[in-house]
Amino acid sequence: MTVSGRIVTPGGVVEGTLSIDGDRISTVAPDASAADRWILPGFVDIHTHGGGGHTFTTGDAASARGAAAFHLRHGTTTLLASLVSSPFALMRDAVLAYAPLVAEGVLAGVHFEGPYLSHARCGAQNPEFLRDPSLDELTELIKLADGTLRMVTIAPERPGALDAIRLLAEHGVVAAVGHTDGSYAEVNAAIEAGATVATHLFNGMRPVHHREPGPIVALLDAPSVVCELVADGVHLHDGTLLFAAHAAGPARAALITDAMDAAGMADGEYDLGGQAVIVADRVARLARDGSIAGSTLTMDAAVRQALGAGLSMADVAAMAATTPARAVGLGDQVGALRPGLRADLVELDSELRVVRVMKSGEWIR
Missing domain, CATH: 2.30.40.10 (Urease, subunit C, domain 1)
Incomplete structure (x- = not known):
C-alpha cells in the first residue's frame, strides 16, 4: 500500500x-x-480525559473505548486515558478495567492526573480527593498495572512527593509535575528526582515572578522535561504558546488536548470527577467557581491552532506526535x-x- x-x-x-x-x-x-x-x-495525546460524550475518569471500559474511537477519528492514533483525582479504589479499578484495552491497542496506557496535587492550584480537580503521595498506593498500582500505568502527575511540594517520583522513575512510569504551588527549588528537586513531564505548562501552576521564578521557569528550562501545551486558544494565548514552543523547542514541547467528555458535543452541563462543568462556546468551566475544567479540544484542532499561531508544519508534527511519543516511552514504536x-x-x-x-x-x- x-x-x-x-x-x-x-x-x-x-x-x-x-x-x-x-x-x-x-x-x-x-x-x-x-x-x-x-x-x-498519527497524533499522540498523552493527556485526555474523554471525548464524544465518553469519559476515561470513571474507570468504565466501554466508555473508554468510545472516547478512544472519537479521538481516533480526529487523528489521534495513540493516547493515554487520563483520570482526575479520585479515591484509591477507583484508581485501582481503572487500571484493571483498562489493562485489556491497552493489550488490545485501543489505549497506550493510563495517566493519573492526581490525586497527589496542590489544594492551592487544584483547578478543576476535586479538592475532596486531594492527598499526599502514598508509596503504598503507588506500589500496589504499579504491581496491578503490569505496564499499563504510564504516567502520574504530582505536586512536588507535597510531603513524600520526591520519594514517590523516585519510585515511579525506578519502575519506568513517567512522573509529571503539575497542579503545583511549589517553588523553583522544589520543582528542580522533583526534576532531579526523576520527573520528566510538565503537566499542561502554565495551567494549574504558580505564575512566573522575576524574584521567585516558580515551577514554569524550572520546567521550561530543564533539558530533560517535556512540556505539555494545550493549544486551544483558551488555556494559552497564542503568544504564550509560541513563547513556550520556541523556548523548549519542538523536541521538548508536546501538544495535548486535556479534553473531557464534552469534546465534540453540544454546549451544556457535564461532569468531571464528581463536579459539575458548564460548557459554553466550546469552553468548559466548573459550575462552582468558573475554573477552566479541561477542554473540548481535539488534536487536529490543536494542530490547526498551533499552525495558525505561526509554528511550522514540521515543528507542529513533532509536537503532536514525535515528542509526546518519546515522552512516555513509545518513541521506538510510533x-x-x-x-x-x-x-x-x-x-x-x-x-x-x-x-x-x-x-x-x-x-x-
Missing part, C-alpha cells in the same frame, strides 16, 4: 510516496506527482513517519481538515 502527498518526516517535508508493508512503514521516497495532501504521523515504525498517519487536506486516518496500516476513516 502507498500514500502520496507532502509527507512530514523527522528530517523535513518530503513531497512523495510513503509505502506500507503490513502494519509498518517501509519506505518514504520523493515523487514529483505527489497528491495535494499533508501526511502527518510518533514519526520513518521506516520500521508502526504505520499510523493522518491525511489532511489543504484546509488542514482530516481526510482519513490510518492506524497499524489500516484505514479507519
Whole structure:
C-alpha cells in the first residue's frame, strides 16, 4: 500500500510516496506527482480525559473505548486515558478495567492526573480527593498495572512527593509535575528526582515572578522535561504558546488536548470527577467557581491552532506526535513517519481538515 502527498518526516517535508508493508512503514521516497495532501504521523495525546460524550475518569471500559474511537477519528492514533483525582479504589479499578484495552491497542496506557496535587492550584480537580503521595498506593498500582500505568502527575511540594517520583522513575512510569504551588527549588528537586513531564505548562501552576521564578521557569528550562501545551486558544494565548514552543523547542514541547467528555458535543452541563462543568462556546468551566475544567479540544484542532499561531508544519508534527511519543516511552514504536515504525498517519487536506486516518496500516476513516 502507498500514500502520496507532502509527507512530514523527522528530517523535513518530503513531497512523495510513503509505502506500507503490513502494519509498518517501509519506505518514504520523493515523487514529483505527489497528491495535494499533508501526511502527518498519527497524533499522540498523552493527556485526555474523554471525548464524544465518553469519559476515561470513571474507570468504565466501554466508555473508554468510545472516547478512544472519537479521538481516533480526529487523528489521534495513540493516547493515554487520563483520570482526575479520585479515591484509591477507583484508581485501582481503572487500571484493571483498562489493562485489556491497552493489550488490545485501543489505549497506550493510563495517566493519573492526581490525586497527589496542590489544594492551592487544584483547578478543576476535586479538592475532596486531594492527598499526599502514598508509596503504598503507588506500589500496589504499579504491581496491578503490569505496564499499563504510564504516567502520574504530582505536586512536588507535597510531603513524600520526591520519594514517590523516585519510585515511579525506578519502575519506568513517567512522573509529571503539575497542579503545583511549589517553588523553583522544589520543582528542580522533583526534576532531579526523576520527573520528566510538565503537566499542561502554565495551567494549574504558580505564575512566573522575576524574584521567585516558580515551577514554569524550572520546567521550561530543564533539558530533560517535556512540556505539555494545550493549544486551544483558551488555556494559552497564542503568544504564550509560541513563547513556550520556541523556548523548549519542538523536541521538548508536546501538544495535548486535556479534553473531557464534552469534546465534540453540544454546549451544556457535564461532569468531571464528581463536579459539575458548564460548557459554553466550546469552553468548559466548573459550575462552582468558573475554573477552566479541561477542554473540548481535539488534536487536529490543536494542530490547526498551533499552525495558525505561526509554528511550522514540521515543528507542529513533532509536537503532536514525535515528542509526546518519546515522552512516555513509545518513541521506538510510533510518533514519526520513518521506516520500521508502526504505520499510523493522518491525511489532511489543504484546509488542514482530516481526510482519513490510518492506524497499524489500516484505514479507519
